[in-house]
Amino acid sequence: MIISQQKPFEEILSALGDSRSVFIVGCAKCATVCKSGGEEEVWQMQEALTSSGREVTGSIIIDEACHMLRVGRDLRSKQQMVDDADALLVMACGAGIQSVSAAIPKKTVAALDSMFLGNIKRFGHFEQKCSLCGDCILNESAGICPVTACSKGLLNGPCGGMDEGRCETDPDAECAWALIFARMKESGDTLNLVKSSPPKNYTKIPKPGKLKLSK
């Protein structure tokens, strides 16, 4: 899921600028699990905005804010409240925010910073395991992604800063290559310790990414 965090309230206020009345959009999926844009957070945002002198015309929690058709449809169901607002404040990931800005030609303000595609380790604890590189090498790296788990994304072994199996950028974190190495030894699948991995192919993810499934 997409991990997101609320921006500081001051920053949100300054981005709202002169907009006195606000319609709030949350998301029922990722932003709810991250506690950054679910029902509770939308409600708290409404309270905070009201007490700082803004009017909240209404709010909605969209089932998946990244679903553009659904966002358009759901916002139409609240047409009046949306029309009454000077701005829409969106408490969803960057994709969700842009579903809203694409659907409504009105000032759209981002309330969250989108961070990464995360695994849920336990409640409220997220970890990035994949950076969506488009050219997956997990089959060659014992199922642990060095592109993501290594701070430098190194594909051929640990850097000179690794010591005691720890990462140079964070002594509390294990070096990705210590993990990969251990797993390769365990499984006996050690080809990649001998054969070097070639540079990654970035043409596999055009920017912006696009995919159309053929029927």
Place this chain on the structure above:
Amino acid sequence: MTEITSNLERKLARGEFVLTAEVCPPKGTDCSDFLKWSRTLAGVIDAINVTDNQGANMRISPLAASLILHREGVEPLFQITCRDRNRLALQSDLLGAAALGIRNVLALTGDHISFGDHREGKAVFDLDSVQLLESMKVLESGFDLSGKKLAGTPSFFVGAAAAPEAEPFELTLFKLRKKAAAGAKFFQTQAVFRPEKMARFADAVAPSGVKIIAGVLLLKSAGMARYINKNIPGLTVPDEIVAELEQAANPAETGVEIACRLANALKPYSDGIHIMAMGREEVIPEIAQALK
């Protein structure tokens, strides 16, 4: 065509013991100190390592600084890291170095950007050090990474970094082997404080035939040693050395003694010594003398 070789390369090939030292290029355009030290050291040192935004701190381009030395007749060892350049920039800087007559290259991954003075920047790491070494081989074959033919083929004397003290050793060893296979002709090591670890490293590297230039770091105080332990990736000054500096009447002098002692202790396991004087270039000749 006769192959151009570097002094460093010729000496290592003849089995002579070499000395290299690091001189940090300036932050700014005034290269006078950089040049002064490099000239002073040229008499005792075989090649001067020109660092590449060392510790992710922005400085003058190491290619420009290497050329400044080269023009003065001082042999540079051009360090190039993957942190700040993608595969295009790496190749074009390497071609530039070759066209300018700079032959010694140390191919590095680079310290993480979070250690330096531009932490908010975007780190590149399009290639890693093994892939960089392999790219240099490709360039030397007359082609670029896209398979296009080069007009004029570069030729390098290529080195790579190694961290002999890092544990677990086994985990570093497979990467060293990849570096050797990718064409590294010498390993210039991180500072070594425990000669017994150097012995282990030399044993492991011996079958590859890659030459070893062992790193010696000049310490000037216990405070500096503690700072390094805390802030410099991959470096650990052992407690007994920190204590020795702590108890010294003149820690700066004791630091030189320690460096001389280590250099001599590492000599049997290496083909040369690399001195990192950390701004105290004036004592490099003394360390060089102690090795005689």
